[in-house]
Amino acid sequence: MHRLFSILFVLPVVNLAVVGCANFQDRELNPIESVAHLxxxxLSNPELLSFIGTVIEGGTVTPPKTWNLDRLTLAAIYYHPDLALARAQAQSADAAIKTAAQRPNPSITISPTWIRNLATAAIPWIAASSISIPIETAGKRDFRIDKSKHLADAARLRIADAAWLIRGRLRLAMLEAYSAKEAEHLVLQQLSIQQAMNQRLEQQLAIGEISQLEVTRSHLAVNQLKLNENAARKRVAESKVLLAAAIGVPVDGLTGLELDFSDLSKPPALQTVPVTKLKEQALLTRPDVLAALADYAAAQSALQLEIANQYPNIQANPGYTWEMGEHRWTLGATMQLPILHQNQGLIAEAEAKRQELAVRFEALQMRIVGDIDRAHSGVTAVLAKWSDAEKQIQLQQQNLSSVQAQFQAGETDRLALLGAELEKAVTERAQLDVLVETQQALNGLEDTLRQPIASTLTNASIADSATRKPPQ
Known part of the structure; x- marks a missing residue:
């Protein structure tokens, strides 16, 4: 009898000991260390350069002389916290697949009983034990696995979508940095011309050719341009901060960095973009569209799971009892009786959730259609605007050339020449604004189509690099 009790108590302990268990590892989150790491x-990080080299530089790991939009896009994919978060969420979704695939553990019950006032001389113990073995029915485990796999697919697709959103913000930040730099240059040019005009007017005032009012107006114009110069410098500084944030590095990380704005300094060939074809492709293959389809597939599996839950699971309960020298073996089973309900509530919720995701998918497609149509119409308008700006700059150049010829022939004075130069500089500033609008239109198209238009990167390279880069 003693041996029997020993076996009954030792077996569960041995079982727990031999089962492999995960060990907790404490990982502190230290904000001071985190800040220092950030x-x-x-952008001179060798691991970053190696990452960029594997995508577009043919394996080169030396720092590039200049950084264009494509290189900065890969730097943002490497560093940006939004993408790190998307990867972490995908890892959580992958881990959920393992949870869904787990089978329920059996349980053991041991209930030794001592009889205190036993009338006979028999051993006053009753040894009883039973095992509960859960048996899932109706394929519930498969439906759970399918649901988790679809959710994991959606999370992975959202990594690529997050990369596109990061690229869009980076492109706008890059455009702002270019626009701020060029605007500062044009303001300085206007200020130099206005100061030269101011000096000439003061000379004319000294000899009595003009009134004080004209000189005062010139002084006011100079002061206004100085204010514009300060605002332009502030904008340049702020654009660097915006660009650093779009990449995911501190602004000091851009110190000494030479940016390549060649792709932004000229209007893109938007009229050659096959918008209609790309629109059809976007409605079917955009990462967020595919992620929404995966969410819907997960809802389908969730509904199948709840329908399967109508059928109760079975609990097999074999047992053994030793009593008064008798060995008693029992076979039992437990099953929930679906009398009060047949899981109709959760089935209705799952079905409503599936319908909600179907409506969300259609709404997403409708929003994409509207965004693409709006971006396309904006392209048409901005191309016409750019054409007018080019005509205006040509007219101003012709006017300046004419005034220069008159000045060289002695038919006009230097003040008129400076005035023509100032008018041309003002026109160039207006043309810069139109150029920025054309680049913004390109950015809108890329964002809505999820398609690189003026880029060496492809959809595949962006998605692959975003997915395979490990979290920071």
Whole structure:
């Protein structure tokens, strides 16, 4: 009898000991160390350069002389916290597949009983034990696995979509940096011309050719341009901060960096973009569209799971009892009786959720259609605007050339020449604004189509690099 009790108590202990268990590892989150790590981020990081090299540089790991939009896009994919978060969420979704695939553990019950006032001389113990073995029915485990796999697919697709959103913000930040730099240059040019005009007017005032009012107006124009110069410098500084944030590095990480604005300094060939074809492709293959389809597939599996839950699981309960020298074996089973309900509530919720995701998918497609149509119409308008701006700059150049010829022939004075130069500089500033609008239109198209238009990167390279880069 003693041996029997030993076996009954030792077996569960041995079972727990031999089963492999995960060990907890404490990982502290230290905000001071985290800040120090973030502040050390630079674009000269060898691991970053190797990452960029594997995508577009043919394996080169030397720092590039200049950084264009494509290189900065890969730097943002490497560093940006939004993408790191999307990867972490995808890892969580992958881990959920393992949870869904787990089978329920059996359980053991041991209930030794001691009889205190036993009338006979028999051993006053009753040894009883039973095992509960859960048996899932109706394919519930398969439906759980399918649901988790679809959710994991959706999470992975959202990594690529997050990369596109990051690229869009980066492109706008890059455009702002270019626009701020060029605007500062044009303001300085206007200020130089206005100061030269102011000096000439003061000379004319000194000899009595003009009134004080004209000189005062010139002084006011100079002061206004100085204010514009300060605003332009502030904008340049702020654009660097915006660009650094779009990449995911501190602004000091851009120190000494030479940016390549060649792709932004000229209007893109938007009229050659096959918008209609790309629109059809976007409605079917955009990462967020595919992610929404995966969410719907997960809802389908969730509904199948709840329908399967109508059928109760079975609990097999074999047992053994030793009593008064008798060995008693029992076979039992437990099953929930679906009398009060047949899981109609959860089935209705799952079905409503599936319908909600179907409506969300259609709404997403409708929003994409509207965004693409709006971006396309904006392209048409901005191309016409750019054409007018080019005509205006040509007219101003012709006017300046004419005034220069008159000045060289002695038919006009230097003040008129400076006035023509100032008018041309003002026109160039207006043309810069139109150029920025054309680049913004290109950015809108890329964002809505999820398609690189003026880029060496492809959809595949963006998605692959975003997915395979490990979290920071």
């Amino acid at each position: 502040e050390q981020r630079t």
